[in-house]
Amino acid sequence: MTSDDADALVSDHLDGVLDAPGVERLDAWLAEDAEHRRRYVRMVMDHRALLGRRAPPFAQPARARPSGRRRPAMPRQLRAAAVLAACLSVGVAGWWLSRQPGQRPILATVSAASQAIIDQGQDRHPLHAGEALMPGNRVLVERDGQLAFTYPDGTAMRLVGESQAVLADDQAGKRIRLELGRLEAVVSPQPAGHPAIIATADGITTVLGTILAVTRVAGETRTEVTRGQVSLARTDDARAVRIAAGEYAIAAPGEPLIAHAIGSASGATYAVGAGQPYATLDALPPLRPGDIVELRPGTYGGAHRWTASGTALRPITIRGAAQHGSTIIDGTGLALGIGAMPHALFDILGAHYRIENLEFAHARNGGTATGIICSGGAAHTILKACRILQCDKGIDATDDDLSIDGCEVGWCGDAGNDGFCHGLLLSGAACVIRHCDIHDLTHGQGIKSRCLHLEIRACRIADAEDGEIGIVEPPPGTGTGGDVILAGNLVVSKAGRHGNQSRFIETGSGPGPRRSGTLVLIGNTLVAGDPRIVFISTANSAMRTLADGNIFVGSDRIAALGEGALSGRWNWAPPTATLPTGLLDGVAPHTPVPGFADLAGRDFHLRADSPCRAAWVSDDRFLNEASGEPGVVSASAPASASAATVPTLGRRSDVGAYGVRP
Amino acid sequence: MRDEDHDRFLRAWTQAQPAIAGYVAAVVQDAHAADDVLQNVAVAALRRFPEYDASRPFIAWAMGIAKIEILTARRDQGRTAARFRDATIDALAAAWEESLGETEARQQALGECLRQLVGRNRELVTLRYHQDLPLEEIAARLRMTSVAVRVALSRLRSALHSCIQRRLAAESPSHDL
Numbered sequence: 001m002t003s004d005d006a007d008a009l010v011s012d013h014l015d016g017v018l019d020a021p022g023v024e025r026l027d028a029w030l031a032e033d034a035e036h037r038r039r040y041v042r043m044v045m046d047h048r049a050l051l052g053r054r055a056p057p058f059a060q061p062a063r064a065r066p067s068g069r070r071r072p073a074m075p076r077q078l079r080a081a082a083v084l085a086a087c088l089s090v091g092v093a094g095w096w097l098s099r100q101p102g103q104r105p106i107l108a109t110v111s112a113a114s115q116a117i118i119d120q121g122q123d124r125h126p127l128h129a130g131e132a133l134m135p136g137n138r139v140l141v142e143r144d145g146q147l148a149f150t151y152p153d154g155t156a157m158r159l160v161g162e163s164q165a166v167l168a169d170d171q172a173g174k175r176i177r178l179e180l181g182r183l184e185a186v187v188s189p190q191p192a193g194h195p196a197i198i199a200t201a202d203g204i205t206t207v208l209g210t211i212l213a214v215t216r217v218a219g220e221t222r223t224e225v226t227r228g229q230v231s232l233a234r235t236d237d238a239r240a241v242r243i244a245a246g247e248y249a250i251a252a253p254g255e256p257l258i259a260h261a262i263g264s265a266s267g268a269t270y271a272v273g274a275g276q277p278y279a280t281l282d283a284l285p286p287l288r289p290g291d292i293v294e295l296r297p298g299t300y301g302g303a304h305r306w307t308a309s310g311t312a313l314r315p316i317t318i319r320g321a322a323q324h325g326s327t328i329i330d331g332t333g334l335a336l337g338i339g340a341m342p343h344a345l346f347d348i349l350g351a352h353y354r355i356e357n358l359e360f361a362h363a364r365n366g367g368t369a370t371g372i373i374c375s376g377g378a379a380h381t382i383l384k385a386c387r388i389l390q391c392d393k394g395i396d397a398t399d400d401d402l403s404i405d406g407c408e409v410g411w412c413g414d415a416g417n418d419g420f421c422h423g424l425l426l427s428g429a430a431c432v433i434r435h436c437d438i439h440d441l442t443h444g445q446g447i448k449s450r451c452l453h454l455e456i457r458a459c460r461i462a463d464a465e466d467g468e469i470g471i472v473e474p475p476p477g478t479g480t481g482g483d484v485i486l487a488g489n490l491v492v493s494k495a496g497r498h499g500n501q502s503r504f505i506e507t508g509s510g511p512g513p514r515r516s517g518t519l520v521l522i523g524n525t526l527v528a529g530d531p532r533i534v535f536i537s538t539a540n541s542a543m544r545t546l547a548d549g550n551i552f553v554g555s556d557r558i559a560a561l562g563e564g565a566l567s568g569r570w571n572w573a574p575p576t577a578t579l580p581t582g583l584l585d586g587v588a589p590h591t592p593v594p595g596f597a598d599l600a601g602r603d604f605h606l607r608a609d610s611p612c613r614a615a616w617v618s619d620d621r622f623l624n625e626a627s628g629e630p631g632v633v634s635a636s637a638p639a640s641a642s643a644a645t646v647p648t649l650g651r652r653s654d655v656g657a658y659g660v661r662p
Numbered sequence: 663m664r665d666e667d668h669d670r671f672l673r674a675w676t677q678a679q680p681a682i683a684g685y686v687a688a689v690v691q692d693a694h695a696a697d698d699v700l701q702n703v704a705v706a707a708l709r710r711f712p713e714y715d716a717s718r719p720f721i722a723w724a725m726g727i728a729k730i731e732i733l734t735a736r737r738d739q740g741r742t743a744a745r746f747r748d749a750t751i752d753a754l755a756a757a758w759e760e761s762l763g764e765t766e767a768r769q770q771a772l773g774e775c776l777r778q779l780v781g782r783n784r785e786l787v788t789l790r791y792h793q794d795l796p797l798e799e800i801a802a803r804l805r806m807t808s809v810a811v812r813v814a815l816s817r818l819r820s821a822l823h824s825c826i827q828r829r830l831a832a833e834s835p836s837h838d839l
Contacts (some may be wrong), residue, residue: 003820004816007816007819007820007823008812008813008816010816010817010819011812011816011820012812012816013691013816014816014819015790015797015812016691016799017812018691020745022796023691023746026746027745027746027747027750030750030753030754031747031749031750031753035756037753037756037757038757038760038761039823040688040754040757040760041688041754041757041760041761042768042826042827043819043823044684045684045761045768046686046768046772046819046822046823046826047764047819048683048684048687049768049769049778050772050787050790050791051791109701109705111704111705111708111709112708112709129705129709130705148708150701150704150705150708151701152700152701153697153700154675154679154683154700154701154704156675156704156708158799186675187675189680211673218762225682226673274793301839463774506709596803659719
């Protein structure tokens with residue numbers, strides 16, 4: 001066969017007109033020689049490149065614009081987005097969703113689904129991988145869930161955590177209306193004039209082919225671009241902005257619509273410190289949503305009230321510029337709580353704050369001075385990688401959605417307020433504590449909580465003089481139920497306390513109504529420094545207890561129960577311990593101790609010969625009802641809570657804190 | 663799948679998808695069947711991503727999945743999905759991977775070569791690729807027979823291929839087509 005003959009076969013193949021004998025001849029030619037295959041591949045590449053071109057490269061150049069001052073033309077993509085935004089703003093937002101197609105073609109296929117449902121009025125069912133999504137489908141994803149789906153052109157999208165969206169399609173291209181939550185997308189190059197559009201009530205994101213994420217929370221929409229570029233048009237005034245790779249923009253009423261570099265502030269950034277524009281925190285102007293205050297390394301005196309509020313998408317961030325520990329807010333010499341002076345080094349009264357990489361030290365006034373207080377209007381505060389050391393009290397919060405992540409609270413307490421100087425005193429509706437080290441509380445408990453919902457995960461809580469974790473009645477008006485989840489924690493009490501000798505994890509010792517709800521302990525290592533310790537005391541509450549995969553060591557007193565029962569499996573307890581009737585299928589204690597690496601040296605990792613190795617077979621007791629997957633999600637959990645705590649169903653894991661710990 | 667794995671997959675797939683789509687199109691003649699296969703490849707790759715060894719190129723791994731999906735589609739749908747023999751499908755995957763490195767340079771060269779098109783060749787590109795017309799319609803517009811259009815397109819493609827190869831080899835920067 002000549003090369004012209006072969007090219008003719010290839011050409012017919014590309015145009016879809018090659019008959020069966022022709023295919024056989026082409027196949028034979030391809031099999032003959034690697035060079036033939038290379039030529040074929042190159043011609044296919046050229047063909048696809050030509051198909052992908054949006055305009056002929058030999059088109060005539062546009063005529064020069066007449067001279068004179070003119071407003072620069074808005075790029076076509078932005079114009080389109082702005083027009084769409086204008087349409088939405090005058091009340092025709094549903095135009096593309098209200099179409100009633102005669103046929104309902106498959107829009108996309110579900111590739112992964114967890115806690116995701118389709119909601120079509122009467123038809124409301126969980127979604128599963130492989131299921132087809134049709135135009136007009138409304139999909140809901142619950143907290144900790146996800147829904148990933150793929151379009152025929154390879155475009156992949158994922159809705160995560162507490163999201164709602166409506167899928168649509170028309171001849172103009174892909175359409176998604178994101179009502180709430182977060183949508184991540186990898187959009188394949190879209191045909192010219194047929195962009196994918198992701199709309200929220202606040203703005204419209206127009207996509208030609210890119211990786212992006214759109215988040216809608218509390219009346220604001222954030223579009224973030226990883227690759228390619230998109231436009232975001234705001235619905236209330238039809239203004240539009242182009243967002244390039246590595247940038248984001250937020251559509252919020254009355255705020256500038258500007259693209260920012262990812263990681264940079266949507267508001268102002270204030271550098272504070274010696275030689276910086278602001279020498280001290282007191283010199284700062286009033287803060288606005290999205291502002292970042294960055295403190296250079298050093299020691300800063302003074303106590304500060306923060307009254308402004310951020311938003312969910314534009315929190316106010318106050319952070320140390322270097323690694324934690326080097327930027328210190330020092331209370332030495334301050335009369336905290338006297339006159340107009342705050343009771344705390346940071347007194348947070350506004351919503352949506354992120355406090356990061358700061359050390360708070362020496363908040364002292366004889367028993368009530370505190371490192372950080374979140375009260376009044378404080379809500380949705382995040383404390384991350386902070387240290388609160390040598391204060392009377394560590395953190396005192398009434399925040400209804402508080403997250404404490406990677407923080408250390410230690411050597412706090414004062415004899416002037418003995419028994420009430422806790423590391424964490426939590427009184428809001430919900431708090432999630434992860435990866436924290438709370439230790440050496442000299443005149444109180446490690447954590448004392450009135451939270452309706454409390455989660456403590458992968459923390460070390462140790463050596464408080466008056467007990468490690470106290471759980472009392474929830475705040476007034478929030479009910480008496482609510483769950484407390486402890487997972488993957490190392491809880492250790494010291495020998496020779498001067499305070500309470502038996503308190504370890506205790507519920508219901510406060511003066512209010514008896515607390516109900518569930519105390520869930522999964523995969524914790526609980527080490528008593530004194531044989532008088534009672535690990536779990538619910539004697540003064542109505543809480544029931546579920547305990548799986550825990551190690552109880554150092555005391556034979558596992559539980560003192562009140563009205564609520566205790567049940568559990570796969571726990572290790574000393575052979576001399578008195579086990580409550582609800583604890584079943586315990587790990588056989590081959591030795592008096594569970595096989596720690598170094599008990600005296602407080603290394604509680606398991607030795608290879610420990611009976612606790614691979615002794616926990618996770619069963620279905622903690623299955624999430626919505627997804628059918630392992631996890632603990634309680635009805636009282638805040639959005640910031642996560643469910644990934646229980647080992648894979650049926651798989652053997654180590655008993656104790658390190659079996660489920662990340 | 664964990665969130666970070668999902669993100670890793672999305673990034674890797676986005677980069678690999680054009681190449682995989684090209685390979686699928688090279689083997690599966692029918693455009694709709696090719697779309698179906700590509701979708702199946704994406705879903706299979708996502709499902710099997712936990713098995714992916716990150717020390718190896720993602721594209722080669724995904725290409726392997728594409729081969730399996732093409733063969734599966736042919737088994738299920740007959741030769742609509744793929745009309746070549748297994749060995750050819752396999753060999754084309756290797757050729758495709760080998761050629762990926764020159765994609766960008768090739769597209770640049772293609773642009774240059776297209777600018778040199780004149781007369782009927784320019785019309786052919788416009789009608790076939792930019793207006794996406796079927797061969798019969800092109801024939802009617804150009805007052806040619808369908809067979810003549812097929813021949814003309816074949817010559818055009820051969821000429822473009824030669825022009826691109828010359829440009830890549832920097833042998834002849836300009837040549838009228």
